[in-house]
Structures are given as structure tokens and as C-alpha cells.
Amino acid sequence: MSVIEIKNLNKDYGNNKGIFDISFKIEKGEVFGFLGPNGAGKTTTIRHLLGFIIPPIDTCIIEGLDCSKDIAEIQKKIGYIPGEINLMENITGMQFIKFMAEYRGMKDLGRAEEIINRFDLNPHGKIKKMSKGMKQKVGLAVAFMHDPDVLILDEPTSGLDPLMQNKFVDLINEEKKRGKTILMSSHMFEEVEKTCNRVGIIRQGKMVSIDDIDALQNTKQKIYIITFKNIEDVHKFKNEQFSFRKIKDNVVEVIIKNEINELIRCLEKYNLISLDIVHQSLEEIFMQFYGGDCNV
């Protein structure tokens, strides 16, 4: 049985807004990245899993619990970071952490302290005076403090600086090794690339793809930047059967998907100044996927 399962989930807000027929499963020990441009439907999907929006019976299941009925149990059990952290403003970070520990019936705050130290948080200030990043760290402590088997993280690194983002990547990879199951929405390609086994892409409320991260890596194209010695060669080379990304003066960018042999053989005929390679990032692959018209 999958740890998290969503079956044909819909939430229609009207005007083509909402989520439509969303289905995916996450297996034990898997880190599943949930990606999509702003307004695609990530948070709406996630909120159904936590029972903040009540799904129809039997459409959202976490560890055998039904997200339409077993809401209190799910909220206690799961480690959750909401997309917009809204903490009680008039208490300190530590008071909030203790409040959540009590709600979960926890006595030992060791794990919360570990997260606090790890992310260099001073939890003793009032939440209303904390920066976005500090509030996010309180959210991390609350999500991880009861050592949950399932974590649902809606943009967990939003507001964190690059050093803290790296610490977060390390934490997720440790939890993955310990067999935890994690659903994580993100706009950060690098953290997805470094942590996730699979990536689901949602666009305009519809799931457009679910792929292994390795498979996505393999679809990477390589761009070769060729600098020709003279412009006549460029004019001649333009007629060769390659895909060109850009041609400017004596510099030509060629897109190669598979073998480079054909390009090398062809280039023997020309006078070159240099040949450089640019590796496509996962981000570029996604932009290609989104059609380049979305702000991811």
C-alpha cells in the first residue's frame, strides 16, 4: 500500500481555477517533489491532505487514514509546513513549539532543540518580531520535532537563506535514508534535484507529468558553443542538419540530445577558434517543459 495516495481529486473554484482530476501515489521512503508555476494548485492539493479543505471520502489517504474523516489524527501525526506560515503572533517561538508539543502529547523536546540548533534559530523572541526566515525555522522545528514518518512540506525553504537551504537539503536526505516519506512542493530546482526521487508537475490545476528524477536528468540536452574563425564558415554551417539555439556573428550554439560524434565529424571541415559545452540545468528542462511562458 502506498503511504500517500490521491485519487481523482477535484476542487473547482470557478473560472478554470482550482485542481482537476489530480492523482498520484507516494511510496514509503520516497521524496516526491511537487512543482508548478504560481497558482498551479500545489497548496490546494496539499491542503486536502491535511483536511483544511475536506476531500470526498476515499480520495486522499495517508498511511491508511482517510483525509476526509481522520483529520485530527492526521494533523497530529504528520509533519507539516504550510505554504504561508501563520503562527500565533503574541507568543515566543519556544512557547509555540511547546504548545504544539503539548497538542501532540510530547514530553521530550530533544528533537525540536536539535532542529533549532541546526538551523541557528533563537526561539525566545516574540513571533511577531521574527523575520519570515525565522518563522520558517520555527515551522521546521514544529514539523520535525515528533520525528514523523510522513512529512508534507509546502515550500519549506521559502524565506531561508542559501546556507539554511543547504542545511535543509542535508536534513531531507538524512530523513530519506531513515525511510521517511516526504511530499515537498517547491520552486527551488536545486533542492528538488538534490533530494527527490520523483517529480510531479502541475500546471493550471492538472497534473502534466510524473517522472523519475533520473529520467529527467537523462533528457538533459547539451549545448555546444562553437566559435568559428570566419563568418563564411558560419553561413555554410547554418545549412547543416543540426538544431541551432542561437547564432550571433561567428558564434553558433548547437543543441545536441544524444551522441556528439556527428557534430565532431562535421566540424572537421571548418576552422574553429573554440568549442565549449554548456550543461542544461534541471531548471532549464522544466522551463522547456512549461513551454518557457511560465514564471516557475
Ligand SMILES: Nc1ncnc2c1ncn2[C@@H]1O[C@H](COP(=O)(O)OP(=O)(O)OP(=O)(O)O)[C@@H](O)[C@H]1O
Ligand atoms: N479559496 C479560494 N477561492 C478561490 N480561488 C482560490 C482559492 N484558493 C486558491 N484559489 C485559486 O486556485 C488556484 C491554485 O492556487 P494554489 O494556491 O493551490 O496554487 P499554488 O500552486 O500553491 O501556487 P503558489 O506557487 O503561488 O503558492 C489559483 O488560481 C488560486 O488563485
